[in-house]
Amino acid sequence: MNLLEISHLHKQFATQKAVNDMNFSIEKGSIFGLLGPNGAGKTTLLRMITGIFYPDSGEIMFEGRHFDALKDTANIGYMPEERGLYKKMKIGEQAVYLCRLKGMKKEEATRRVKEWFVKLEMQSWWDKKVEDLSKGMSQKLQFVTTVAHGPSLIILDEPFSGLDPVNANLIKDEIFNLAKNGSTIIFSTHRMEQVEEICDHIVLMNKGEKILDGTVGEIKNNFKENLFRLGASVLPEQLTTYIFEVIQHSPDELILKINEDSTPNEVLQYFINKNVRINSFQEIMPSLNEIFIKLVHGTSAARQFLNK
Amino acid sequence: MSKIGLIIGREYFTRVKKKSFLVMTILVPLLMVGFYAGILAIAMKGGTDKQTIAVIDDAGLFKDSSAFEKSERFSFTLVQNETEESFVPKYKDQGYNSFLYIPKFSLDSPKGFILHSPSSASLTTTSRLENVINASVENQRMIAKGIDPETYKEISADVSVQNTLDTKEGSKKSVAGVAYGMSFACGMLIYLMMIIYGTQVMRGVTEEKTNRIAEVVVSSVKPFDLMMGKIIGIGAVGLTQFLIWALLIGIGQAFLPSVMSQNMEGVSATMASGLDALPLGKILVSFIFYFLAGYLMYASLFAAVGSVVSEDQQEAQQLMFPILMPIIIGFVIMVQAVNEPNSTMAVVGSIFPLTSPVVMMGRITYDIPLWQMLLSMTLLLVTFFFFTWVTAKIYRTGILMYGKKPTWKEMLKWGFRKS
DSSP states (O other): OEEEEEEEEEEEOSSSEEEEEEEEEEETTOEEEEEOOTTSSHHHHHHHHTTSSOOSEEEEEETTEEOOHHHHGGGEEEEOSSOOOOTTSBHHHHHHHHHHHTTOOHHHHHHHHHHHHHHTTOGGGTTSBGGGSOHHHHHHHHHHHHHTTOOSEEEEESTTTTOOHHHHHHHHHHHHHHHHTTOEEEEEESOHHHHHHHOSEEEEEETTEEEEEEEHHHHHHHHOOOEEEEESOOOGGGOOOSSEEEEEEETTEEEEEEOTTOOHHHHHHHHHHTTOOOOEEEEEOOOHHHHHHHHHHHHHHHHHHHHO | OHHHHHHHHHHHHHHHTSHHHHIIIIIHHHHHHHHHHHHHHHHHHHHHOOEEEEEEETTOTTTTOSHHHHOSSEEEEEOOSOOHHHHTTTTTTTTOSEEEEEOOOOSSSOOOOEEEOSSOOOHHHHHHHHHHHHHHHHHHHHHHTTOOHHHHHHHOOOOOOOOEEEETTEEEEOOHHHHHHHHHHHHHHHHHHHHHHHHHHHHHHHHHHHTTOHHHHHTTSOHHHHHHHHHHHHHHHHHHHHHHHHHHHHHHHHHHHHHSOHHHHHHHHHHHHHHHHSOHHHHHHHHHHHHHHHHHHHHHHHHHHHHHOOSOHHHHHHHHHHHHHHHHHHHHHHHHHHHOTTSHHHHHHHHSTTTHHHHHHHHTTSOOOHHHHHHHHHHHHHHHHHHHHHHHHHHHHHTTOOSSOOOHHHHHHHHHSOO
């Protein structure tokens, strides 16, 4: 079942289209990656999903019903990119306050916050003030305030910025745990490498429009260029064939592009026949970053061309 | 509704629990009372100090006049065998505060009186001296015209008019000073409160914006709830402060009379009868109405300004200026309205909604026509609703905007676009 379905969503600001005809759906319990460069319209899209902005047109379905900002915010936890806390307020009090704003009873909110504090080893912080915390610590607190009220949809905008690797891993593990327990997570970032290991499904945005939609595997498959890395010492005169082209040749490594009609097996067969000792043979998959740069450059180049 | 309650609660309690709130609420009035008591004490002490003045009297004014001896403030000593020039360098060394020279003058145009002093004499000193000299000159003139000064004293009169108000509850003694003071104090209080708490609203909003908590909160509650919660919460802090002050004044009134000296009792009795003559119920109700409506109206403007500025204090100051302007103008009109409650400016100022909260207080102890009162209140409420409607939209956009400060034109565009 899809937790969230977005169809034909539009949002326009005075001069520019921030989000243009956005469509996608997110399966319950999955980790969804929303990618795009700065200014792609990710934050605007997320603000519509959290009810901060109203879309100009289009529809948001949440848990199979029309999204109702007032009622549904209780089921959404949002950690914006521009985030912060009341500096002078005590940490425990603050977390409980933010939970209660989501509609929780005081006792229940206190219990939940305490549970999370134990889980992330921050019990001793309860009476401290935010201004006494380091950036990493307040980042952890921010995460707790986002998830403590038990939302079914958790939206994290650049959750790892400012976190050291240890704390980033701690949060990453908690994100996996939350997904395992049935929460759905939207993870928005412009750092592609973070997405590859976490997300099941991604959507890539640029200039307000969706330019990619699919699982990480699918997308990589679609964009692969039949490049392979062969670990072997090969002599140049051994490389005259119609099966592949050589892209790069170094003493103990060869990067080659297999021609369309050929298969990796034929490549291996070829080298075996030549009596070459093969140490490794591996397909080179494009990274999301490369795909992203390729696509984004493509569109802006195309636009520039059209504008002329 | 419960969410806006939560916000009001947070805004209220974080402020009231602060030590600075107690200090502000209790220490400031104490300091002010102490300050005025100090001034009063100094003024009264100044009255007992007699100034010693040496007099060279070429006109013989001193000889046949009793006015000089009767003076309470001055002790005069007649200096013989000296001229003005020869005595000027000496009077200080002989222990006089100053030295008065009376030349020969004609009774038709008395002039040429000179007071020598080491530092400039105060206005009250010279005017008192003038009174003393005038009295003796008049005395001499009477003698010249053949009028016996004693006879004149018998026929001269000194009456005072007692103002009595005829209200439904019967006649009351009115005391002009008390009505004046009451009006002024109420207007001043509303003026101060609107500025102090309005600025607090602005700072609170800016804090939420620059702390980047605003977006977290508006993902849970409507921006309007966040804005109104803050405004109401801070307004409640103001009311709490009033309440504490009212209690302090009550306690003060219970204890002060026993501390006061005999001659102060007369003053407090006059005060009490003056207060009794005022329509206290009407004043209290109008005060609370104008404070709340005025505060709410301006607070929404302050919130809008707070939502568009960033950490830069100077930016905030610039944007605040056009809001402070009408409040200050209101105060200026109020000061005038206390004296001339029915002047055109006072009437217009007390009806125009941007100045009415302060100016109406300046007129409140006088009889204001009902239509003016109703018109003023209606306009104020309408303006409050209108401003809240517009500023809520500016606020919504403003708190989520970072980077450059928007222009007034842009802000107005946000304010009036359809949501």
